[in-house]
Amino acid sequence: MTAAGPATVPVTAALALGDDALVLSHRLGEWAGHAPVLEEEVALANIALDLLGQARVLLSLAGDEDELAFLREERSFRNLQLVEQPNGDFAHTIARQLYFSTYQHLLHAELAAGDGPFAPLAAKAVKEVAYHRDHAEQWTLRLGDGTETSHERMRRACDALWRFTGELFQPVEGLDVDWADLESRWVESVTRVLGRATLTVPEGPRTGAWSAGAGRQGVHTESFGRMLAEMQHLHRSHPGASW
């Protein structure tokens, strides 16, 4: 690590990346016991565990991992709105995975190639995320190019989440990334996968009317508050306790 120690780590960026991983891991954890097939119980838990591991490293760079996860209010979380979206049906979960893991893979590959404070973490994460992206891609192909029902469900899911994808490329303070280039490579990659899955790229806008980049500023969607209420309840009920 060229820039060791928490003092030199850009806290905003550690929180942004850490919260993305923490929140998506939580959402995927909600699938436990509900997956459509036993192999997916294993796969979704595996992805959730990778993300939780990344979150723990990143949040620890910004402070105490448990204080940050369990004692912050909703408006202090810096994750993208995309990752907090409810699981929906399996197609929605896969569309969310496709959009996010494609982004995360491109971003971590870039961070790993640089010499910034996130390079060591990104070098490890990029290998994990390559599998997440592959998993999402394979399921996008199966659902898009499966049955009429699955095609329609996958189309609806991709459409519904499309408006949360613009935010992915809002620059994050402390990350030395060419965001416009990242975005064009993301669009290219997602377009290619959707095409192979016989799906078309959604036509709607990629940001909400008033909320572009809002997640990174601590503005979230309604379901996020309930997610946090569940996640934080036990920890907050026993102030100062160790677990």
Added chain:
Amino acid sequence: MVTAAAQGTARPEADGARNTAGDDSEHQHAFDAAVAADERIEPRDWMPDAYRATLVRQIAQHAHSEIIGMQPEANWITRAPSLRRKAILMAKVQDEAGHGLYLYSAAETLGTGRDELLDKLHSGRQKYSSIFNYPTLTWADVGAIGWLVDGAAITNQVPLCRCSYGPYARAMVRICKEESFHQRQGYELLLALSRGTPEQHAMAQDAVDRWWWPSLMMFGPPDDESQHSAQSMAWKIKRHSNDELRQRFVDICVPQAESLGLTLPDPDLKWNEERGHHDFGRIDWTEFWEVLKGNGPCNEQRLTQRRSAHDEGAWVREAAAAHAARHSGGTEAARHRTTGAERA
């Protein structure tokens, strides 16, 4: 893999997955000799139909227990009080799904596929361990399940690593390694609570009070009332009686409870110098049979969730099958069947 035949006891192979009519007495003799010599029976070996049926029933019940057992613990994933505990719990629930996979595969080597077994679970024709019909009411229940329920499961399952049927025995070796990890994690979770705030200590004690007796019931009815035990012992599917294993478990737990600083809810529990074991109180077998019959606190809930996950996932499995048929160079007929099913 060294089959029993390769080890020296010449044994005929079965013709296909099921026995065919023929001179079964010769086959039976070779089978009995292999079991007596502690050799492993492998999938292609001849075996009595009743042996096969017993194994399928037992392995299926075990597999079902793994996947139903995910539910009471998954109940706490989203509320785990620290990120470290959350990671441990998620990994544990994932392991259980993995155990389900190994076990359904072991059953498949006996000619019964996963779909058929899941169908029997969903329709109530096959059981899972009754312990999972109890609710997880607090975070400490996650620890109590690890310490007591996984502890009881290990006591039951370690001897299965020497079970006469090869694929089951090998699956159990791996499962037991992971289960013993889970058991230690449960113990450690309870220890943290027991040594924590008064509220945390009380939470741990309450969980142990609720889980102790159901854990003792996991070993099954007393030996003189156990329906399948004698034959399974003779076939070396089972190696110790229910009561022997239950006693072993009690003897292991007593000193562990002391180290945890928690009490076991049994006033009759005491060391018996003469027997060299702990005596313990009478188990309420009425409760056991009632829960088994479907009258436990969560029987309906567990099965409903399982069925709904399966039903709601049907379109996903159909899509995967249709996609595979279309892209694996499947026949034209297969493609037509898929689109036909799709329209139906």
